[in-house]
Amino acid sequence: MSAEVVLRTINLGKQYKKRWAVQNMNLEIHRGDVFGFLGPNGAGKSTTIRMILSLVTPTDGSVELFRHQLSTEREAALAKVAGIVEKPDFYLYLTAYRNMQIAGAMTMGKTPSRTMIMDNLQLVGLASRAFDRVKTFSHGMKQRLGIAQALLCKPELIVLDEPTNGLDPQGMKEVRDLIVRLSREHKMTVFLSSHLLNEVEQVATHMAIINKGKLVAQGSVEDLLHSKLHNVKISVLPVKKSLAILKKLKTVKDAALDGDGISALINNADIPKVVRTLAAAQCKIYSIMPQRSLEEYFLSVTEEN
Ligand SMILES: Nc1ncnc2c1ncn2[C@@H]1O[C@H](COP(=O)(O)OP(=O)(O)OP(=O)(O)O)[C@@H](O)[C@H]1O
Ligand SMILES: [Mg+2]
Structure with missing residues (x-):
């Protein structure tokens, strides 16, 4: 308990x-x-x-x-x-x-x-x-x-x-x-x-x-520090619709527009499910690229300020 x-x-x-x-x-x-x-x-x-x-x-x-x-x-x-x-x-x-x-x-x-x-x-x-x-x-x-x-x-x-x-x-x-x-x-x-x-x-x-x-x-x-939570860059169309879907998923954190794609924090194990959800909504995924670990993500957020 x-x-x-x-x-x-x-x-x-x-x-x-x-x-x-x-x-x-x-x-x-x-x-x-x-x-x-x-x-x-x-x-x-x-x-x-x-x-x-x-x-x-x-x-x-x-x-x-x-x-x-x-x-x-x-x-x-x-x-x-x-x-x-x-x-x-x-x-x-x-x-x-x-x-x-x-x-x-x-x-x-x-x-x-x-x-x-x-x-x-x-x-x-x-x-x-x-x-x-x-x-x-x-x-x-x-x-x-x-x-x-x-x-x-x-x-x-x-x-x-x-x-x-x-x-x-x-x-x-x-x-x-x-x-x-x-x-x-x-x-x-x-x-x-x-x-x-x-x-x-x-x-x-x-x-x-x-x-x-x-x-x-x-x-x-x-x-959290040893997690497989990664900052990923998702290249997908249409971007706005995909972002709205990602924001509703509990397994996806901090989804935001990033250049012509979307950046978000996702656990590696959840990526297949995220892909399925987007595909089921007729969104076209071109790539999902891991960028940084949670730790690197935090440090980058801190440095922005
Ligand atoms: N009394 C206030 N009136 C207007 N805006 C405020 C007020 N207090 C905080 N804010 C705004 O709310 C946001 C969050 O401020 P807060 O002080 O909670 O941040 P913090 O995480 O404690 O930052 P720091 O590390 O600098 O202490 C900031 O944009 C700040 O300008
Ligand atoms: Mg403070």
Whole structure:
């Protein structure tokens, strides 16, 4: 039996003016997953996370957390969830300890005990700096202090928007190690976004790749990176009709016009079925050429930005 679904988004979408920042986002995160949400700049990561944490209202679709509908049961849905979007805020002239007291009082309604504060600072590797002012902290230390604050409410799901962004390699490693510890030793489910495949690959068990607001692929890191999912170029006539058919097929991802053909992500094993479907609709296929692996595809999408 597979683990409980702790977070599910159903056709989630957000429109700003006329542009859709996120569209038809269907994500499923199970208990115990470290879920990497991967996409280039502007792909819609922060917008999706803001909708999950109820910081912006979706234009379309819904979010379900621990089986509660976020739109109608907000409090119950968010009870076991903590999140940091973009970067955490601190009182820079106060100590890490005092910041923890204030953050605890805000999220829990009472000042957390000394033991609780010190345990969490210990967990993120900041116990020895507890009584130093936050203004003396490095960017990486602030990031970890933000996580320590988020942990005060004992979340079962922690949502982190680009937690390693802007850190040096050592800082990145410290945050990655912390994420692994939260998952392994504290049995937390972690949802983190990143624009670096390599970062996600090192910590995540599962991932989703998004581009231009849309889901491109989702699955276990192992399956996705070792999958036979390939970016293919299809030469077919008539192009528009074929594209409409391909877009409706579940096995075909990210189908789009590309020069005088169509590019799409397809698993090798599904190619015969795709060919049959197009042929049955009287479309003429001239060629299907594999171009890149999913990894190369992601890197190319990232480079476009
Ligand atoms: N408040 C807003 N008003 C208008 N457009 C917005 C707003 N917030 C985000 N957008 C647009 O939505 C799209 C997705 O933005 P988002 O911040 O979610 O991307 P991201 O994946 O987090 O990018 P980055 O890696 O740069 O953080 C962008 O085109 C952005 O300009
Ligand atoms: Mg962002």
